[in-house]
Each structure stands twice: as structure tokens, then as C-alpha cells.
Amino acid sequence: MSKRPSLTPLIESLPATVPFVGPEALERRRGGLPFRARLGANENGFGPSARVVEAMRNAAPDVWMYGDPENHELKTAIARHLGVAFENVAAGEGVDALLGLIVRQYMEPGTPVVVSLGGYPTFNFHVTGFGGRLVPVPYDGYRENLEGLLDAVRRENAPLVYLANPDNPMASWWDAGSISAFIEALPETTMLILDEAYCEFAPADSVPPIDVNRPNVLRLRTFSKAYGLAGMRCGYVFGHAAAIEPFDRIRNHFGITRLTQIAALAALEDQEYLRDTVARVAAGRERIGRIAAANGLTALPSATNFVAVDCGADGAFALRVLQELGKRDVFVRKPMAAGQDQYIRVSVGPDSALDLFAEALPEALKAAREG
Template sequence: MTNPTLWRQEVTKLEAYVPGKSIEEVKKQYGLSEITRLASNENPYGPSPKAIAAMNAAAADSHLYPEPTSAELRSKLGELYGVDPSQILVSNGADNVLMLIGQAYVNPGDEVVYCVPTFSVYRTSTVVMGGVPVEIPLTADYKFNLEAMLAAVTDKTKLLYVCNPNNPTGTIVESAELEAFLKKVPPHVVVVLDEAYGEFIDVEGYKTGAEYVREGYPVISVHTFSKLYGLAALRVGYAIATPEVLAPVLAVREPFPVSRMANSAALASLDDVEYRDFILSTNREGLRYLGNELGRMGVGVTPSYSNFLFADLHRDAAPVVEALLRAGYIVRPCKAWGYPEHIRITVGSPEQNRGFVAALERILGA
């Protein structure tokens, strides 16, 4: 057993990330043959058929190293967002991009400000570099408190994280509020907009992080192919920022961060606009259906702009989560985020959503 005294000091301040229960784990534990996982915000339909064909074709070249800059993918993303490819960095998943940002920017003693609860990598990427996390509570309606974040900025502040939509609450800050916030950020601070769920925002005229980059704000916009495009297992994430802001991130990135299969699948996913629109449409319908059904059962539902719902059961969620597991449904309990009566529910297919609603109704009735 490794002696903890040999560990890097910052590592002793961290706890390993605890993912949601796996399908395999639940099948074995409860003796079930069919499991529906609505805990990890995965695309219930999987990747585009074009993406599957592309990754299968790319498998034949697995003996070759990938093209290290993902030039073709950056070019296609540049067309999508209206930015130059030099303003895009592609790496091994959005969480990897966030870790790279911490490595590139955070010195010992630097402060990093964000609201909680949110994605845990902001804290990890700060602490591992010897930085100081400055954690601000969300607003009463579970949104990032931008005014409180600005008030917390000091001359030691290096990064501000805004998760938009926020995980686990699914909330967003309005475009006008976000733009006013960016205008007040001092020049020694970089804002990281985590837009892993950004494609799901269905608000007319809502501004994306790429638009703020084009307008010259000191912003890094972070995205993933894991959610909307269903490539979670392949690990493809990217950042959009000016070349000057991306330069230190490129300096610490791995030489070959994205596999040939992942790169090919991402390219094909962007080409399959019809499939993307299908996923967005069914997700909107699923949000409406689940929101209505949960409300009918007396469950509190926070308005969501993502592919999941933050639901208040108004009772200890642990027994409900356990009963759902026995019924074959995995959801994410929110006790670790400080909300023991909440669960996070991924929007599934219509069939999965109906089955989940029926199971939850039986459990709550009992």
C-alpha cells in the first residue's frame, strides 16, 4: 500500500470523483436483466448512425497515431461557431479541457471562483495546482450568483467558472445578466463558460460563449460531444477562445489527445444535422412530459435548459432511489451536493420516461 506521506500535498485535499452507479453494477447487485440509467445525462439514442459508421471505418487505422491538432474537426467547428480554427482547441473530453485550463492558469495561492453545487472538476483542477477554491452558494432559484461572484474577486483571483446550464440544477443565467457580468470582470481574470449542455438551451436569441469570444471578452467556452451527440465513451471535448488565451492550454495538452475513431465520429456527428435536430426535439418533449408528470405527483421540478431535471421529492430521497434501483431505474441522488431530498433525472426515450414515471408513482404511492 502506498504511504500517503509520499503523496503530493495537494492530492491529500482531494476526494476521488464518484460517478453514478453503472448498469453492470446494478444488474449484479439486484439480479436484474434490464436496467434503464437516467443518472448520467447520456443520450438515450446513442450516436448518429453516421458517427458509428465513421468510427468503424477509422478503426482500421488504429495502428497510426491521430492527427494531433484535429485540424479538420476544428475547421468544421469554426464554421459552426463563426470563429477561426486557431480559436479552437480539441482534447480528450470537456473534463480534460477543464483540467488543462487549471494546469495552464492556476499558480499556488491563486483564487478560483464559482458557485456550488456544480461540476466537481472546477474544484479538483484548482486544488491540484495549489489554488484556492472560492465557493459561492447558488441563488434561491438554483442559478449561478454572478453578483456574489464578482464581489468575491480579489487581486489573487485568476479564473471565474460559470456552468451554463448548471449541473446538477439545469438552470441558466439570462444573456443580459451574463453579458453585464462579463463587462465587469477585471482584466487579470479569465472567465470559463462551461457549456457542456449549451446546445440544449431553447431560448430565442440566447447568446453562446463563442459569440462572447468573437466580441473580445476574456472567455473560454468549453463544450463536449458526450451529451447531445452521444459520444460519451469516445471522450471528445473542445474549447473556444482567442489564440492568446488558448496558448498556455495548448502547451500542457497531451501530444495525441483524441483518437482517430473519436475524431471521425465527431466529424460525422456534425454532418448529421437531421439526427441532431431529432435528439433536440425529443429532449424538449421529454422535459415537458417528465415535468408535467412529476408535478402531478407533487414533486418539485426546477425549470431545466438541459437534458435532465433537478427534482425535489420533499422527502428523504435515499429510500426512493433504492426502490427505483430495485425497479430497474438508476437516477442520481443529490445528497452529495447538499440536497438530500433531490434527485437528478436524465431525459430518456419516451418509452424509458413512461416506465420511469410509472415506477416512481408506485414507489411514492407506497
């Protein structure tokens, strides 16, 4: 049999890929040896609230039932939490799935999409996967370049621009006024995808007021980070009702598991636990800064649950530090784009995990310098 079904030219042109190599894959390459400190994926090692765990355990026997495809209770609670209407909220299997749906809504093959060079790979994965043309704008220092993004949008007449505030991978942020001015300056026909996955960790004055009257802003948040539910896959997007309704035209309606809906609802109801987590994360950031300083390294200020640590030399050196940390069972990641690649990115974890990082870092630096 020589002939076979033909992939579309677009799909034919794409590589098989994984936007992030998971720690599990790295562990398999290590012969199955588990990491002792999992500090690379910006997961929240403080975990979900005990009430969330209890809710999940109670509901476990009920998973023979599909979850509500309209996510009604969860969306109602999110809308109340944000102070917006039900019609202003859509939910999905993580921010990742929602980003894919947004790309499908506004972009056709060849459409320019403005992003930051070195920004979130999964967004780029979706743009490329639907045939869009990435227009990358280099960071301005260690912050996304608002002026540069705006210039690129205007120059390309781009219908989509992606901005993360706070930012990943550098953990930097803009104040709310700067973001609002950016929104004001955007062409009315350009949709801003404002990824606020880390906003719960950020200074209050970095998060613009909620305003769902503007049809060209979609803001995304998640239960993966501050709420400690990365493994359950739930994100949400809010904005003008006219920009939210199209999600119902194309989403995977049953995509959010029944248990995820229950977990997210319980998480949202336990704001006291969230406040505790945010405080613990802030303390962990400080500690990573002290660990870096004790080793003669500089940590960038962070508005997230991770810290970018400048290894003080080039990207090849930082990569060696990362690898040496891995040999010492500490999993971290690092930015790869030029101008960022001298950093490693260390997620905040409980003290036990940061103890291992503190212990491994001097040895890793020594080995990297000798290597």
C-alpha cells in the first residue's frame, strides 16, 4: 500500500513538538531517578487548600458523570469573584486551551501576531499550529517592551498581540497605569491577549482595574498557579460579552473534568488559603534572592511564584548550572532567548525544596565553572 491520506499542507509543515519537556521526561532520561526538588515548572509546591483536596476526594466516586458542559456553577463563581456578569466569562482546560481558541477566532494562515521574543512558548505553538506569522519583539531589559509591541502592532496591522503581566520567564511586571495606557493606545481592531496567570502573586498596583466594556481585551487567569491546581487544568478568560460568546462556537464543551470544576470552585471559595499561599510565595521569593546573593548572583525582582537568577556569565554557563543542579536532583528551567539566557528560572517551593536548592547551588556553580 503506497498511497495514504494526505495531511493538510499546514499540518504537514509542522514539527512534532512538546512546548515544555516535562520533569517526568527528564526523570525518564535519568533512568527513572526522581527529582527531589521540583522547582522548574512554576508549579505551586504549597499545593491546593485542604478543603479542595477534601472536595475532590468526596467527589471521586461521582466521576462516572460528565461534568457540566456549560461550567455553570464555576463560571457563576468566577464572575462573582471578578465582579462581572456570567456572560463576561469563559472557562477552558487551562489557559493553554483558551489561547488556542483565541488564535482560531481571530487569525488565519499568514496573519501577523505580535509577541515578545522569549515569551510563552505555548502561545507561539498555537499561532504556528494555525499557520499564523509570529512577529517577535525583543524585551526591553528584563521587561516586555510595551512601546515595541505597540509599534509592531501598528506596523503589521496585527489583529492579535500577546502580553503577559506579570511576565514569564523573567517575573517582571508593569504597573497598572502602563498596561492601561497600552490598552488605550492599541488600535480598536487589535485584540489584546493579556495573560495574567501570575497576577495573584503580583503587587496590587500592577493589575489594571477590571473593565469588560472594551471589546478588544481578553484577560486570562488560571487555577494552575496561585490556587495550586496545575494538574487539574482549568483557566478562564474574561472580557466584553461579545468577545466571550465566540468561545461557545468552538470550544471542547466537556473539556474541563467534573473533578476540576469541583476543585476550582472549592479553591475560589477559600480565599484565606490563597492569601496564605501568596504570603508564603513572597517569603520564598525573598529566600531565593538571599540564596542567590549568598552565591554572588543577582536575582531579579519578581511579581510571580518564580525568580530569574542571573548566573553572571553567558547562556552556555547558565545551561551548565541548570544541568549541574539537575545532577543534584534539583529541577529548574531557564529562558533561552538572547538577553535572557544567562538566567535560570527557579520556582518558589516549600522550604524543604528550597533547602535542596540552597545546598545544590554552590556545588552546581563550582562544577559549571570547572566544566
